[in-house]
Amino acid sequence: MIRGLDDATPFHDLFATHPRLTDLVLAPDGTRLIASVQTINGQGNRHVSRLWEVDPAGERESRLVARSAQGDFAPAFDADGTLLFLSGRANTDSAAEESKSESESQGVGLWALPDRGEARQIAQHPGGISAFAVAKDARTVAYTADLLPGAVNAEAYAALLRERESAMVNAVLYEATATCALGAGPGPDEPHTFVLHPDGAPVNAGSQGLAGPGDMALSPDGSLVAHVRAATGRAPDTNVVVVADATTGIQRHTFSRPGHQYYRSEFTADGSALVCQRQREETYDTEWRVTLVAFDLASGEETDLLPEFDNWPWPGRAVLSPIPGDATLWFTGDERGHRPIFRRDADGTVTRLTASGAYAALCVSPDGTTLYALRSTIESPPQAVRLDAVTADQHPAFLKGPGALTPLPGTLTEVHVEADDGFPLRAWLALPEGASAERPAPLIVAPHGGPQMSWSAWTWLWNPWPFAARGYAVLLPDPALSTGYGQRMQERGRGQYGGQPYRDLIALTDAALARDDLDATRTGLVGWSYGGYLANRAATLTDRFKAIVTHAGMWNLEAFQLDTDLHAYFRKIFGDPRTQRERYEANSPHFHAAKVTTPMLIVHAGKDHRVPMGQALSLHSDLQRLGTPVSFLHFPDEGHGIGAPNHIRLMYETVLNFLDHHVLGQVVSGDPRP
Template sequence: MKSTTACMASILTLVMAAPLVATPVWAEPAAQASPTAEAPRTYSAAEFYQTRSYGMSSAAGLGFSPDGRSILISSDQTGVFNTYALPVDGGEPVPLSASTTVATFAESYFPQDGRVLMTADSGGGGSELTHVYVRELDGTVRDLTPGEAVKADLLGWNAARDTFWITSNARDPEVFDLYAYDADTYESRLIFENPGVLIADVSPDGRWLAIDKPVTSADSDVYLVDLQGDREPRLVTAHEGAVAHATYAFTPDSRQLVYGTNAHGEFWQAWTHDLATGEKSPLIQADWDVEFVSFSPSGRYRVSALNADASTELTLLDTSTGRPVQLAGMPGGDIGQVRYNADETRIAFTVSSDTSPNDVWTADLVTGEARRLLTALSPAINEADLVESAVIRYAASDGTIIPGVLYRPKGASAANPAPAIVMVHGGPGGQSTRGYSAQVQHLVNHGYVVLAANNRGSSGYGKTFFHMDDRAHGEADLQDIVDAGQWLRQQDWVADDQVAVMGGSYGGFLTAAALAFHPEAFDAGINIYGVTNWVRTLESIPAWWGAQRDALFDEMGDPATDAKRHRRISPLFHAANIRRPMLVVQGANDPRVLPVESEELVAALRANDVPVEYVLFPDEGHGFRGRENRITAQEAYLAFLNRYVRK
């Protein structure tokens, strides 16, 4: 389970293999496997980003139209994400929104007609102040959650399909209340006034509300609220010590709550809580984290996933037989985003791999026949020119074993050593996983080794590893990144004098910190909206983070009491130590890492005559949505690396 404090969202890519049991489609190869002799063609950033991104309706929504003839998807095929109806029988997606500036995402069909729920930033690109909109049958769009500083999201539908639930901070910017909306009139009513917790799910019958309450980054609880009773939260997960819990889902019959817990070992397990008796039972136990559990509306099918060594293994279980579903005609790859039609005879899903982004597929659950509807990879790119990753491990300076995901360019050898990049994920508490990345594949295609390091504090490797950097950020985890660079230099197929560091969000912080506190460790750094002044950043956390902010403060330290340490680890206050070139990339609307974080560091480096380049996107926030902006950023990464790293 990913940390709730992660600054960057993770895309779950799920693995399912025919015939019956879901297994990874890769084996861990040797880090120094023989490179392919034939040199691949190189492609431009524009060609990589002409690849289309496809996503299904949200997990809370209804993915198929009521007549079963179309699937609700999101796509950036115009350069900006919009909502589309994809014909099940094949054909081009039909646009349902036409934004040219703000990403608009598919959420749900209405159960009885062709109306559609969508979400989009209301405060401009990257503001994260999402509103929920309805697209009427005549194509007009209505904002269901108006308000200048409102953030709202779809939580789901009831079993009767006459009510949908939305969370909104309209009443209090620091918390999300729960509202019920009538599917015909859109009349809303407040059904739970949030005291400062995380609303997780509502039972299909509308009676029970599950809420999660972080106490610390290592300790959290699940509560139940009887919406037809006294509405007083009741603790479900009484425990002693630091144990984490979180809601997965209610069962479709509204009889059980499925929740996650790491009370029984290093990894998250799925357990059930009987809503009538309170009895608890294990549902899924494994040697990796259970990422999630979900059900088809009738409960016949259950989807669950394990975070298995940077790759997510998915099982689609037919509960009537107790066996995984068998699909025919499937390629190798990771299955994700499973959605069901009304009678559960058909599913839609995505398939991806290291060398192929999300393609959209559909399958008949009666016959098991699967069929591809959309191909995401640009036709200009030959998939054979791209590279598969390998999971490697290296020893940090103190002996801790650190996992990472390695991409080795074709042709890299002792006779032809390649320049390299240590890629640092966001967080704190994120994880680098296997799967398609245009950013990574473009750099590898141009001859750069990429090692995506999962430094201590990363999720996915057990709770001990996850908490190894608590109150030690920018210190223990930073050394792991420095040691990743050293591991690369020890490979005879890496040019040991051409190693850079690069990352976004928390990874951008570690990038800047590496150049400030280990000024000789890397030849250059690319800081993508990274924190440079923790004192200011922690004081400016958006109000709507609410309970998550408390957990973040527990992990990072409270700015009211730990400002001295925050100042000590902040690259801005040690910019005089930086001697190696830096590229800084920032979104002007970023609510998490304010632009001033980047601007002050850039000014300090310029004052010290350190080579620094700065790219600012006026219409982006914490992560770049617009295709042209992503192309511009990618071109800047490669040009900078070629200028300052490749020799």
């Protein structure tokens, strides 16, 4: 499944339809490695997943999993090696299906696929199951599914759904602030944790709230289940880790810390402790900080596992040693434009195991000696690899899996410069083929989202290579607040979204344009989410760019912090606009709308809850009122990102035409000129 360029199809068309490798799981005995591969459906309007088998030894070619169907995703293995996954496929038990209502028959179910025989559904829930976890040594499964207030199980939930359908009413009365998860509506359904034992009915182990839907773990013997839920009362910056009896649902332990949130729980191999990611979110006065902690289930003691680790890599889910009594763990995190795998030994020593690349979907062999993962770079989509679990700064062995994309229309290098406060900055620079002193390329600057993110991995949204295929160089800067540069990088940008990060962006742009193969007279700026905010900010502070594209970017920070699904989080950063007015005046671009002279293209979606549509409408209205050239590309049914393949192609083509016209001075058919 390798695709490359041809002379007839634009690169962004191939890019939008290319298969995507998303998950990787290893069987308990280490003999089977299963990946999820997303391809587009026949209509070309969405991605659908299918399961592939990858040879862990790297000798055989990958192949489709026998009896897997289109739409199977999120694979995992149970204790006896049976492959489990989520799927919306129809249940072949016709008698069972006929007894269900319309509500109960819809949604994603949990399925089991043995080595021999057909797949069978082992759990279903009205509206579907969104995530699941398995016990290492027992045939116990936990899963996340919704309940309406007042419902204690799936049957009661289905009855309430039928009542709402019969009444033809979908109104909701909130007695607290309405919140919603990214890309979803604000309830009234709430995710709950259910535990399914062999030959038993699902046990409701409690509500997860909206603190971390799907974030759960089972102890190796299946006796305990852990999940997180929102803290009660006025504590939006705090959540609670709940450890419950997996048979009765009764709470056994709870852990919390004011001002902190916990995610991605995992039990140790002997079941004595729970390892989590602990996150202290940014405020105006404190920096964002993330670490890994362990909760001792006997004493209740919490231990920071990375107290001296200043790479600030935003460690992801810890992968723990499968050997009881062994405290070794592995994790990934950003580091200077890469996302290495790190190993933490029992004595606290941390070793970087990989020399380059960005790693995800990490899994470890049963004897703890071998790692498997998905590896990507800015210039390579995710591919399955094998690594030694001990050796420092190694290069992986690539397995014969799907997902490679070759060739790319250019080359990748780096840009380095010192910031105005002396901090060393770096960025990736994608150069198009043929860029030289004789033929300098136009430059597009593309700040990342976040802001706590880094250009370290392949991305399917705002990827640099469709621009390079059109002849543009693309600068991918990591300004203040980026991850992977130590805690100082967070301190530099704290409380000033439009201050030091913007100055870093300009410093890296100037450093790139000092190259003789780039054309300083033909430049553009594009950004998504926080990068869209920086694009809006730049539009009010400089006219050096010929064109600016802002996708899902903040414009009016006062209105934004009231409307976003993370309103409590952003209010901590900027404060009450009535009493901390100076923070908004210093950071909100809308105060300086009259200074915008650069032509702008706004990209925004109607179902964006993170940066609501009002931000785009306000920006568009302000620029139209002031006579600034502006166009608006609206996707009514998308969320904070653009996911549908047909929409991705349209977005790239529209943006490229806009840049071709304003940066290159071309007249392009279909160009959205203001």
